[in-house]
Amino acid sequence: MTILSVNNLTKYYGNICALSNVSFSVPEGCVFGILGPNGSGKTTLLSIVTSILKPSSGNYSLFDTEPTDEHRRNMGTLLETPNFYHYLSAVKNLAIAAAIKGNGENNIDGAIETVGLSHRKNSAFSTYSLGMKQRLAIGAALLANPDVLIFDEPTNGLDPEGIADIRSLIKELAKKGKTIIMASHLLDEVEKVCTHVAILKQGKLIASGNVDEIFITDDIVMVNAENLSQLKNAATGLPGCQDAKETNEGLQLYFQSGTVQLAAINSYFFDKGVTLSQLQLKRSSLENKFFQLTGK
Amino acid sequence: MKKLLSIEWLKLKDYNPFKVLSVFFVFGIVLVNIIVYQVNKKIIEESLPNGKMFSFHPYDFTNTWQTTSYATGFLLFLPAMLLIILITNEYAYKTSRQNIIDGWSRKEFISVKLALALIFAFVTTVIVFLTALSFGFISGTGFSTHKISHVFYFFLKALSYNVLAVFISVWVRKTGFAIGLYFIYMGAENIISQMLDLWSIKLKSDNVGDFGHLGDYLPMNASDGLLAFPDNPVKSMSKMIMPADNTQLVLILAIVYLLLFVYLSMRKFVKSDL
Numbered sequence A: 001m002t003i004l005s006v007n008n009l010t011k012y013y014g015n016i017c018a019l020s021n022v023s024f025s026v027p028e029g030c031v032f033g034i035l036g037p038n039g040s041g042k043t044t045l046l047s048i049v050t051s052i053l054k055p056s057s058g059n060y061s062l063f064d065t066e067p068t069d070e071h072r073r074n075m076g077t078l079l080e081t082p083n084f085y086h087y088l089s090a091v092k093n094l095a096i097a098a099a100i101k102g103n104g105e106n107n108i109d110g111a112i113e114t115v116g117l118s119h120r121k122n123s124a125f126s127t128y129s130l131g132m133k134q135r136l137a138i139g140a141a142l143l144a145n146p147d148v149l150i151f152d153e154p155t156n157g158l159d160p161e162g163i164a165d166i167r168s169l170i171k172e173l174a175k176k177g178k179t180i181i182m183a184s185h186l187l188d189e190v191e192k193v194c195t196h197v198a199i200l201k202q203g204k205l206i207a208s209g210n211v212d213e214i215f216i217t218d219d220i221v222m223v224n225a226e227n228l229s230q231l232k233n234a235a236t237g238l239p240g241c242q243d244a245k246e247t248n249e250g251l252q253l254y255f256q257s258g259t260v261q262l263a264a265i266n267s268y269f270f271d272k273g274v275t276l277s278q279l280q281l282k283r284s285s286l287e288n289k290f291f292q293l294t295g296k
Numbered sequence B: 001m002k003k004l005l006s007i008e009w010l011k012l013k014d015y016n017p018f019k020v021l022s023v024f025f026v027f028g029i030v031l032v033n034i035i036v037y038q039v040n041k042k043i044i045e046e047s048l049p050n051g052k053m054f055s056f057h058p059y060d061f062t063n064t065w066q067t068t069s070y071a072t073g074f075l076l077f078l079p080a081m082l083l084i085i086l087i088t089n090e091y092a093y094k095t096s097r098q099n100i101i102d103g104w105s106r107k108e109f110i111s112v113k114l115a116l117a118l119i120f121a122f123v124t125t126v127i128v129f130l131t132a133l134s135f136g137f138i139s140g141t142g143f144s145t146h147k148i149s150h151v152f153y154f155f156l157k158a159l160s161y162n163v164l165a166v167f168i169s170v171w172v173r174k175t176g177f178a179i180g181l182y183f184i185y186m187g188a189e190n191i192i193s194q195m196l197d198l199w200s201i202k203l204k205s206d207n208v209g210d211f212g213h214l215g216d217y218l219p220m221n222a223s224d225g226l227l228a229f230p231d232n233p234v235k236s237m238s239k240m241i242m243p244a245d246n247t248q249l250v251l252i253l254a255i256v257y258l259l260l261f262v263y264l265s266m267r268k269f270v271k272s273d274l
Helices: A042-049 A069-073 A090-101 A105-114 A130-142 A160-175 A187-193 A228-235 A262-271 A286-294 B002-012 B016-047 B063-075 B077-092 B095-101 B106-138 B149-172 B175-205 B219-226 B233-241 B247-271
Strands: A002-013 A016-027 A031-035 A057-062 A075-078 A148-152 A179-184 A196-201 A204-210 A218-225 A241-247 A250-256 A276-282
Touching: A002 A042, A002 A179, A016 A042, A016 A057, A016 A179, A016 A196, A031 A042, A031 A160, A031 A187, A042 A057, A042 A148, A042 A179, A069 A075, A075 A130, A090 A105, A090 A130, A090 B002, A105 A130, A130 A148, A130 A160, A160 A179, A160 A187, A179 A187, A218 A228, A218 A262, A228 A241, A228 A250, A228 A262, A262 A276, B002 B106, B016 B063, B016 B077, B016 B106, B063 B106, B063 B149, B077 B095, B077 B106, B077 B149, B077 B175, B095 B106, B106 B149, B106 B247, B149 B175, B149 B219, B149 B247, B175 B219, B175 B233, B219 B247
Parallel strands: A016 A204, A031 A179, A031 A196, A075 A148, A148 A179
Antiparallel strands: A002 A016, A002 A057, A196 A204, A218 A250, A218 A276, A241 A250
């Protein structure tokens, strides 16, 4: 089943085109990341599929059918900012959310417990810190135990511990078979938790699909020696090396992902009479790939 | 709707401004009527040399319905202000979005706000009814339902005030701006209405025609115009130069304006981005 399918969605704010002909679909049970820099249209897109904004053109479907109010009751959504009644406590705010959803009244304490706010559950929302507000919003999304979760920048405003908590929570939810749609401008967040990704830039869809397919990355080996030109000459014949780039810190050697054997590289250069002063495998250049895709 | 209202009650019952304004309002009604009661006694019975001869008592039965309804009308900005605060708060907290995200339809959201406007108007009317009843009995006259139609006019006026509050809140969204605009509109319409009223007196005296109080044909003054202070001796004397009271026409207009504001509020909320 396709959880969400958007077809040629376009949204104008006056003259500004926030979203231009975006189409993709979200299969059941995946963690779908919507990645893009600030102002790329991520929140606009999610606002349309949660019925907050009206698209200028195009349409979307939920669970393979026309979207209904009932669909939204079965989705847990955190959109952009935590939206709660400032004068009410966490418990009372969640009671309202549960009443609207018609589900989850029995899970209010549980949801608050999950996001670690039990000690403050009776304080007014206005007394919460930014991170606590964000936690409560995630708790509210979990309230009715929905099959689909939409998180817009879920780790916004959280401390490092909170970020780790939320990431493991998302992974846990994915393991239970929930479908998670998550917008983020943080590349490594998407890389760490998502199975699928759609990349937006200035309202246009640049790429979408499986994370492994979109981010086919190279392994980079950083090497350095006393005599850089000798090192460069020697590197030209290195087996498996696809490219070599000179940088301030030395020479970057590009290999296809997973083919690097550092010992072999070391002995290769040794045989060529070059003694390496540095030999280091760098993690994938996902960031480079992202900049390459978004044209930066 | 019962379910929607019960959720609305969850939002309301712990909101302090709601409690404070409600208390102000109830005490305000009693206070305003006591003031009018006292002032009238002074003007009619003491200022006019032969005032006692007219024996006019605004809070006697038959008059009490009209007087209480008219006097309390000046306080109707209080529930309207509360409604503006409640609705614009939803925009400020972005809970208008969250309610929709959580599964309400836009129509449900705006309907329950309009229902709130109706309930506020109804409760206000009940209070006015009880106040009028009490003042009537205090005046020591026998119970009568004559002129009780003014309590219905009061309901209509309260509802108009409240629905205008919903309308402005939905279009303006910002609390301060909405409250400001509400009062500016009320003030402006009143000034225009009085100018129109003067004009209608002139039209009548110039024998052009009696078109009624033209000022009463404006949106808020329509429901206002239905309520007037009972005809005291001073007012009766000026009757001859005044245009006719086209009560039926004004009543119909008041209802038409009311429905128009309801429709436009709904349409705005259902159609626009949140």
